[in-house]
Amino acid sequence: MKQSSRSPFVPWIAGAALLLCVLYFALHGSMAKRESGDSHVTVYNLLISKPRMGEELPVYRTTQGNTITLKVTSDRPGEVYVHGYEKKVTLKPGGETELTFVAADAGMFPVHLHEADGTMVALATLEVQPK
Amino acid sequence: MRHLPRCCMRFARLLCLIPTALYAHSFGTPYTLPVPFWMYLYGCGATLVLTFAMLGYFWSEPVSCAGVRPSEAPFRAPRGTLNQRALMLLRIGAAGSLLLTMAAGLIGNPDPGQNIAMTLFWVVFLLGFAYLTALIGDLYSLINPWKMAVDGLERIGVNLSISRFQYPKWMSYWPAFTFYVGLIWLELFGGAPFVLSCTLIVYSAITVTGTYLFGKSTWLRQADVFSVFFQLIGMLAPIEYGSDEPVEVRFRAPLAGALNESPPHISLVLIVLFMLSSTVYDGIHDTTLWIGLFWRNLLWLLHPLWGTDLGKAQNSLMSYYLVYRQIGLLLFPFLYLGFYLLILFVTKSLLKSTVPVRALALAFCYSLIPIAFAYNFTHYFSFFVTQGSHLIRLISDPFGFGWNILGEPQRSGQMRLQMGVVWHTQVGMLLLGHVAAVYLAHVTALRTFTTRRDVIVGQIPLLLLMVVYTMLGLWILSLPLGSIGG
Numbered sequence: 001m002k003q004s005s006r007s008p009f010v011p012w013i014a015g016a017a018l019l020l021c022v023l024y025f026a027l028h029g030s031m032a033k034r035e036s037g038d039s040h041v042t043v044y045n046l047l048i049s050k051p052r053m054g055e056e057l058p059v060y061r062t063t064q065g066n067t068i069t070l071k072v073t074s075d076r077p078g079e080v081y082v083h084g085y086e087k088k089v090t091l092k093p094g095g096e097t098e099l100t101f102v103a104a105d106a107g108m109f110p111v112h113l114h115e116a117d118g119t120m121v122a123l124a125t126l127e128v129q130p131k
Numbered sequence: 132m133r134h135l136p137r138c139c140m141r142f143a144r145l146l147c148l149i150p151t152a153l154y155a156h157s158f159g160t161p162y163t164l165p166v167p168f169w170m171y172l173y174g175c176g177a178t179l180v181l182t183f184a185m186l187g188y189f190w191s192e193p194v195s196c197a198g199v200r201p202s203e204a205p206f207r208a209p210r211g212t213l214n215q216r217a218l219m220l221l222r223i224g225a226a227g228s229l230l231l232t233m234a235a236g237l238i239g240n241p242d243p244g245q246n247i248a249m250t251l252f253w254v255v256f257l258l259g260f261a262y263l264t265a266l267i268g269d270l271y272s273l274i275n276p277w278k279m280a281v282d283g284l285e286r287i288g289v290n291l292s293i294s295r296f297q298y299p300k301w302m303s304y305w306p307a308f309t310f311y312v313g314l315i316w317l318e319l320f321g322g323a324p325f326v327l328s329c330t331l332i333v334y335s336a337i338t339v340t341g342t343y344l345f346g347k348s349t350w351l352r353q354a355d356v357f358s359v360f361f362q363l364i365g366m367l368a369p370i371e372y373g374s375d376e377p378v379e380v381r382f383r384a385p386l387a388g389a390l391n392e393s394p395p396h397i398s399l400v401l402i403v404l405f406m407l408s409s410t411v412y413d414g415i416h417d418t419t420l421w422i423g424l425f426w427r428n429l430l431w432l433l434h435p436l437w438g439t440d441l442g443k444a445q446n447s448l449m450s451y452y453l454v455y456r457q458i459g460l461l462l463f464p465f466l467y468l469g470f471y472l473l474i475l476f477v478t479k480s481l482l483k484s485t486v487p488v489r490a491l492a493l494a495f496c497y498s499l500i501p502i503a504f505a506y507n508f509t510h511y512f513s514f515f516v517t518q519g520s521h522l523i524r525l526i527s528d529p530f531g532f533g534w535n536i537l538g539e540p541q542r543s544g545q546m547r548l549q550m551g552v553v554w555h556t557q558v559g560m561l562l563l564g565h566v567a568a569v570y571l572a573h574v575t576a577l578r579t580f581t582t583r584r585d586v587i588v589g590q591i592p593l594l595l596l597m598v599v600y601t602m603l604g605l606w607i608l609s610l611p612l613g614s615i616g617g
Binding site for chain 2: 020106
């Protein structure tokens with residue numbers, strides 16, 4: 001493209017750039033999701049009991065900035081761990097345990113059960129959409 | 132997953148339980164959300180706009196065709212020599228890192244997140260150094276730690292410069308391809324730092340044996356996967372290095388490296404296509420689409436193999452599933468190769484050209500490197516940033532024994548990029564790779580075909596291929612991930 005001085009290089013670049021901008025703003029304006037600025041507190045109930053097979057892994061969808069409370073009822077000891085946020089809570093077997101935090105970062109974060117013997121079991125996925 | 136029959140759902144769940152126990156603890160867990168639909172549409176639209184704009188420009192470009200070599204335009208590039216001491220330090224750093232990786236894997240903490248081996252090898256070396264190579268050129272050829280080990284052995288009297296056996300012509304780059312497949316297999320399905328260390332030790336033994344048999348220059352050029360990988364990526368860089376010491380550093384036009392050479396053998400074409408397809412496969416194999424394909428569709432095709440009772444067949448089905456996951460990795464590069472050859476066959480038929488498809492495949496191969504690099508970057512850069520931010524902590528405690536060498540205050544959490552930044556970089560980088568690839572294909576067409584019509588018509592099928600590859604890259608970025616939490 002060294003021969004740009006003699007060829008219509010600039011009009012092609014300018015035309016393409018203009019089209020790209022129009023396309024970007026048109027799609028962004030018409031299709032991007034708008035979230036309200038208010039933040040909410042969302043509570044998710046999580047039950048950990050013996051036969052976990054056959055259950056669908058829940059996906060907790062929320063928006064950045066919301067406060068999340070996980071209410072975990074478990075029949076076994078261990079820790080519930082939210083990866084990425086590095087939040088954890090030690091379970092009380094037979095009782096209810098709460099873990100509350102602000103979903104400050106957007107992304108996908110696995111929620112795991114870490115048992116005392118080192119086993120990790122996927123419990124849910126936390127999906128935080130950006131504001 | 133919603134449409135899965137109930138019994139399949141159960142297996143899908145079982146599936147979710149298994150990898151979790153094997154998977155790395157806070158290592159390699161993707162946190163990025165799929166690109167939103169409007170951005171996916173924008174990426175596809177922009178790919179078309181850019182492709183047509185470039186094609187239109189090429190059409191209107193007043194240049195003669197045959198034998199044009201833009202990269203050889205009179206361009207007085209600045210040059211210099213690499214400081215000997217700096218080179219020495221880099222070599223010591225490279226060799227030290229390799230030894231540290233091996234040692235940490237062998238004796239350190241088995242938790243991949245706590246052991247420096249995994250971050251040093253997969254993140255710093257294979258991602259970070261690859262991105263650096265695209266900017267500053269193939270520095271790896273100068274600091275290759277295995278080459279240093281071989282040179283060291285020569286210094287103590289083992290002659291590794293001569294070839295004791297003639298390197299078979301048919302072998303060409305096949306050893307490097309095989310090691311590359313093994314490497315990506317280890318990345319996707321391997322795991323523990325210990326396994327990584329053992330692999331590196333075995334690989335070192337193979338390298339020394341290979342250099343002993345066939346001579347170091349041949350082996351390191353054609354069989355050493357890292358040399359081949361970084362050499363391919365270094366072609367995009369605006370800097371090149373001489374091979375003699377003191378090392379000469381020459382500046383050149385970006386992408387010029389990919390224009391001045393073409394692969395000598397089809398196995399190297401396959402390596403470039405594996406660069407593309409392995410990233411695609413890494414992107415696709417954890418999506419609901421790919422997991423569902425097995426449990427929803429393939430399961431019924433395999434019916435005669437497992438009988439009627441799903442409950443009884445669960446163990447064998449799990450092993451089929453593992454085979455399914457792994458076979459895809461090996462299958463993808465050949466699919467990509469098939470598609471690539473088909474497109475070139477169409478080109479040849481369109482032009483009624485006498486150039487064989489094989490020669491076309493070799494000539495146009497390097498024009499795909501920018502797309503392969505863009506795929507890799509879009510797929511891994513957020514992971515590179517996140518996991519790279521653990522490096523200081525890991526240097527402070529390389530083996531995961533609880534040391535604190537640097538006296539760093541304990542920090543929790545990790546660096547994460549804003550999702551908007553991630554998405555825009557992903558789409559932008561794919562588009563940039565696409566533009567670079569289209570440009571390279573055009574210049575190659577100028578050199579390969581003789582008439583102006585042939586140049587333009589001849590590159591249209593290839594442009595189509597690139598549009599498909601780029602859109603496929605965008606599509607995979609937009610796919611929702613499966614419920615396997617890492």
